[in-house]
Amino acid sequence: MIEKYNYSGPRYTSYPTALEFNDAFTEQDLQRAISNSKSDKLSLYLHIPFCAKLCYYCGCNKVITRHAHKADQYIEYLANEIVSRAPLFKHYTVTQMHWGGGTPTFLSPEQILRLTDLLKQHFNFAAEGEFSIEVDPREIELSMLDTLKQAGFNRISVGVQDFNKQVQVAVNREQDEQFIFDLINRAKAMGFESTNVDLIYGLPHQTPETFAETIKRILDLSPDRLSVFNYAHLPSRFAAQRKIRDEDLPAPQQKLTMLQQTINTLTEAGYQYIGMDHFAKPDDELAKLQRAGKLHRNFQGYTTQEECDLLGLGVSSISQIGDCYAQNQKDIRPYYEAIDAQGHALWKGCNLNADDEIRRAVIKQLICHFELDMATIDQKFDLVFEDYFAQDLKLLQTFIDDKLVSIADRKITVSNTGQLLIRNICMCFDVYFREKARQQQFSRVI
Numbered sequence: 001m002i003e004k005y006n007y008s009g010p011r012y013t014s015y016p017t018a019l020e021f022n023d024a025f026t027e028q029d030l031q032r033a034i035s036n037s038k039s040d041k042l043s044l045y046l047h048i049p050f051c052a053k054l055c056y057y058c059g060c061n062k063v064i065t066r067h068a069h070k071a072d073q074y075i076e077y078l079a080n081e082i083v084s085r086a087p088l089f090k091h092y093t094v095t096q097m098h099w100g101g102g103t104p105t106f107l108s109p110e111q112i113l114r115l116t117d118l119l120k121q122h123f124n125f126a127a128e129g130e131f132s133i134e135v136d137p138r139e140i141e142l143s144m145l146d147t148l149k150q151a152g153f154n155r156i157s158v159g160v161q162d163f164n165k166q167v168q169v170a171v172n173r174e175q176d177e178q179f180i181f182d183l184i185n186r187a188k189a190m191g192f193e194s195t196n197v198d199l200i201y202g203l204p205h206q207t208p209e210t211f212a213e214t215i216k217r218i219l220d221l222s223p224d225r226l227s228v229f230n231y232a233h234l235p236s237r238f239a240a241q242r243k244i245r246d247e248d249l250p251a252p253q254q255k256l257t258m259l260q261q262t263i264n265t266l267t268e269a270g271y272q273y274i275g276m277d278h279f280a281k282p283d284d285e286l287a288k289l290q291r292a293g294k295l296h297r298n299f300q301g302y303t304t305q306e307e308c309d310l311l312g313l314g315v316s317s318i319s320q321i322g323d324c325y326a327q328n329q330k331d332i333r334p335y336y337e338a339i340d341a342q343g344h345a346l347w348k349g350c351n352l353n354a355d356d357e358i359r360r361a362v363i364k365q366l367i368c369h370f371e372l373d374m375a376t377i378d379q380k381f382d383l384v385f386e387d388y389f390a391q392d393l394k395l396l397q398t399f400i401d402d403k404l405v406s407i408a409d410r411k412i413t414v415s416n417t418g419q420l421l422i423r424n425i426c427m428c429f430d431v432y433f434r435e436k437a438r439q440q441q442f443s444r445v446i
Contacts, residue, residue, distance in 0.1 A: 001402060006252050006446040009423045009433065011276070012367050013299045014325055015360040016350060016432055018318070021327055025349035027342075030319070030326050033351070034088050037322035039309045042089055043096035044119065045300065046078070047314035049332065050106040052139050055173045056243045057161075057203060057231055061316040062102045063332060071107055074332070077339045078314055079118055084343035086122035089311060094119075095129040096305045103136045109147040116151040125152075130285075130304065132157060132194070137183055138175045145187055156187055157196040157227075162203060163214045170204040170248060177217070184221055194284065197223040201258040202231035204248035208257045215265050225286065226271065226279040227301065228262055230255065232444070252446040259420060275367060276422060278302045295368040302368065315345070323352040355431070358383070363426045370414040370422065385410070395428040 010017045049063045050071055063070065097119070107115070119125075132155035133148060148156065160180060161173060168174045184195050197218060201211055218226065233249060235241040250258070263273050271279040272287040278301060280286040285304045289295045296306040299318050310320040312328060315335040319326045326349035329335040338345040352360065358381050365372045374385035386393065396412075399405040404418030405425060414425060427433050 002252050002256055002446060004402075005421050005424050006444055007424075008444050009427050010430070011423065012363055012426050013297060013301065014318075014320065015363045015430065016325075016352070016356055017430075018325075018327065020432055021325060021348045021350050023348040025324070025326065025346075025351065027344065027346055029324060029349065029351055030321065030346060031088065033322040033324035033326075034309075037309055039307050039322070040092055041095045041305065041308045042092035042123070043098070043298075043300075043303075043305050043308045043310045044094055044123065045310060045312045045317055046097070046099045046104070046115070047101060047312065047317040048099060048104040048107060049074070049102040049315055051101065051103045051136070052106060053172065054240055055161075056171045056240045057200065058240060059232060059234065059238045060100075060102065061330060068108065071111060073336075074315075075107075075111055075115060077336050078115070080339050081313055081344060082118055082122055084339075085311065085313065089123065092124065092309070094123045094125045096303070096308060097129070097131045098300055099133040100300070101134060103139065104133050105135050105140050105144055109144065112147055112151050120152075130155060130194075132196075134159065135183070137180045138173070142182060142186055145183070145190055145192075149190055149192070154192055155194040155196070156192055157198060158183060158223075159198045160214075160218075161198065161200045162206065162211070163217050164206070164210045166205045167203050167210070170244065172243075181221060184223060194224040196225040196227060197221065199226065199228045200231050201228060201262070202233070202250060202255045204244050206250050206254075206258065208254055208261055211258045212261055212265070215262055219265075219269050224281050224284050226266065227277050228259070228279065229277050230259070230446070252444075256420065256446050263420075273419075274302050275370065275419065276302075290369065293369055297364055297368055319349075323357060325349050325352075357381075358388070359429050359431065362389075362429050366412070366414065366426055366429075367422055370419055372412040374410040374412070389429065392429045396425070399425055399428070 049061055051062050051064050052066050054064045131153045133153050134157045137158055158180060162168060163177055187195050199214065233241060233244065266279050267273055270281065272282050274280055274286055274290055278286065286302060289304050294306050296303050298310055298320055309322065312319045315328060315332050316330045317328050327347050328345040329338050329347045335345045361380065362372060362377060377385050396405060399418065400407065404415055404421060406413050406415065414422060418425060
């Protein structure tokens, strides 16, 4: 069954996926979507592309440098984009913000405070919200937490990936285990509302046994949330991954065992399995919303802000506004040139048609909650599910035959085993994915 379902496919942080974005999408399209959006809540995403060291596994948009002045230049352009974009969102309240990268904590305390002050001057921030930042524990002092607290961040996400030293050496990411514990413990003592730890399974030299040891240490760390990502080995797309030898990677059977063991260990320890790559303690907002059937998914993964537009700022960042997606210039030089020329860096995007919106709702429901009531989709979109999705349900039959999915009383339910293959199940409802020639653009599911 592993061989049967181990084909390439999207992670569905959006539908349609970024492969459907095109450069015919214009600034007028974006502004129309803003005007027509029914939301008055906004999530901000800032992309900080700089890293001091190259992690060989990384597929993110990044700039490797130790020259701080490059960040000074970037902040100047990012500030111009913020000032240009903010007036379009004056009727919104910012209830969520996330800084990713790259390494946001590559910035100095002064640069972080300057950016957050600028954002608060130009956007209307809610008194309370989720304000998070990604942290690389190799490159900062514990005092950075004081800066982040002062800047208004109340959540941190720490990249750990694996505690095993052989794995760390193989991916060029050696780090001090004790410092990670000190960092998380201090954040909790300072009153940060949530701590998240990122792990990756499928890295070179990992085995189910070694990864189980990492999970055991994570339980000692006791973060509020965990993201346990499947390593996507795409050396043809990401040059740094060519430093990772294929023969050092775990087999698909081992990877699935790692994921299954991780789910079992964490859920037995009290964590709730949110889905795909996320876990949370039962009193965490993610867990509460999943139990209430109100979980959402966007380019940041699973999120609590269901009816919230997303504005991406910085190089390569993606926005999700109403019925459109929009992406900034992917590389830093074109990003600078676009800001100079027009005050924004819009590169491409797509407008959703009626079919896209229907399928987006179906895929989101399945990937967030592992079940779907056909009657709810009927009512929301004025259709008959079995008629509208006749071809899709035929594709779903193989999952039903393998007891990964069941249909009863017009409800689609994903089994526990099927949850491990939720991406495959969602692909049945993805009309774009049926263009088989594009499969090589995605990462393998296992």
